[in-house]
Amino acid sequence: MSSTSSAPPWKVRRLPAADGRVFLVTGGNAGIGYFAAEQLSATGATVVLGCRDLARAEVATASIRARVPGARVRTVRLDLADLSSLDAAVESLGERHLDAVVHNAGVALDASRRQVTGDGHELMFGTNHLGHFALTRSLMPLLSAAPAARVVTVGSFAAKSERLDLDDLQSRRDYRPKRAYGRSKLAQMYFGFELERRLRAAGSTVASVVVHPGGALDSLTPSRPPFHVRTAGARWGAAPAAVLLQGKHAGAWPVVRAVLDPAVRGGELWGPRVFGLRGEPRREPVWNHLAEPSVAARLWDASCGLTGAGLNATGWGAVR
Template structure:
């Protein structure tokens, strides 16, 4: 039976595994990386700011002396940066056991990536779609390898408008964020379908942190930020260490299976121990999954070996 009160102490030995975590210099990504490193994994912090990445690596090794931690520059809002990072990672590692697509931006002002994509969709979904595709052959070499994509409860209030995928006709900060998080799930589920159809040794899973006290709300309206910090966090949210547990369970629990979605089991799914949860009906729309996949290939120029 699945353990109800799963914590980081339940992570199996990760010795010999190489894990790449995006956005690992702070918040959920940092806590995910620190826990994996503490259990023996070689952890790659894939971050936009190298200086912050090195500081994070030093923090992890201070807590876990002897931990294997390296830093990789990666800007998910630039396909050039993604291609460069993937090329360098492929040169450095013959195999990758785990990829955690964690990095994200939230509620940003209307803007675009270096390639002209709406910033939140471009960073949170298209950037990870491209990175995963470019690293997949290294991941497919490992029996039992995993790809974990981090979504959000915000996906439940979102929909995919394929006629305005880039939010050019109408832009809403929370709307674009929710759409990117729904896209994360559509991607994770479609990737699992393709992996299973190919009898691949790799599985794709998803997770969400609930309400976590991180810096993700830095782009919110000051009134909303104050409400989150002074009301929501004390009442129902949890710290980043606990917010990382769903991702860690998806990444390491021996009983986890492809296509599963992990999140907190507490009030309003905002806090608590990580367990299997269900996502919205829209996230399971197979037609939308396939359509988004095709569009993502066209926009990024990345095709997958499965």
């Protein structure tokens, strides 16, 4: 399909078939990642949950299988905070190609004490951004082997009011947890757009799309016991918020559309229809501060240095 105008209306509860395709969802054991995996499993695709905690991942796969008869879903251990483990994690996928990866997994901390990964990176920036940056490099041969693969990066509405400090990407001088989280998600979104620019320059068949879930609350999310149970009290208490916000099942809708809809194009931003906070997915204008290629390029170069993701046999250099 050549344009969104030629595509049939998108129905979030009536997804197109995707038999034979393979999707990897990082952090697919809970929240938006879980619901994206559940919805994608209903298309007939093989869905792999990339999770640090395999026990929790198996609980999630059991939940998906209970709701999606015949679901082709499995798990692989993936620790984005351990950069040295990522090549082995990709090898353990055991696939010849990958049609999409959803960069969803994330760490959000409230504690005032700054924490670091085993590589010495600030934990949220190191996991949310650098981990996915390095993972994409490792996955590029599998993505390139698919006819038209997609890298779908899940940003956050929290990033809209943040700005990167390129001289202090890891909040060494002034650590504030909420700001550090918002900046880590902003870095992810910059990466998604910069990746698309480099893929196009390299003539790649892979596309990079950026999405955000709007305002997605646990209290508005349907129960998926045992890992998420919404009580009657929580449901009634959250009713006023439903005017502007939504549950995480709906927060997954832009993710799923970015993976499946042939009318979606690389370099686009997708989010909820109503004020960017709730509703069915739609394409929205790229936020002004994200449309700064010079910032994205500097972040890319810094990320290469921090992860060691330069020219190597994986083909990552082809998108530089």
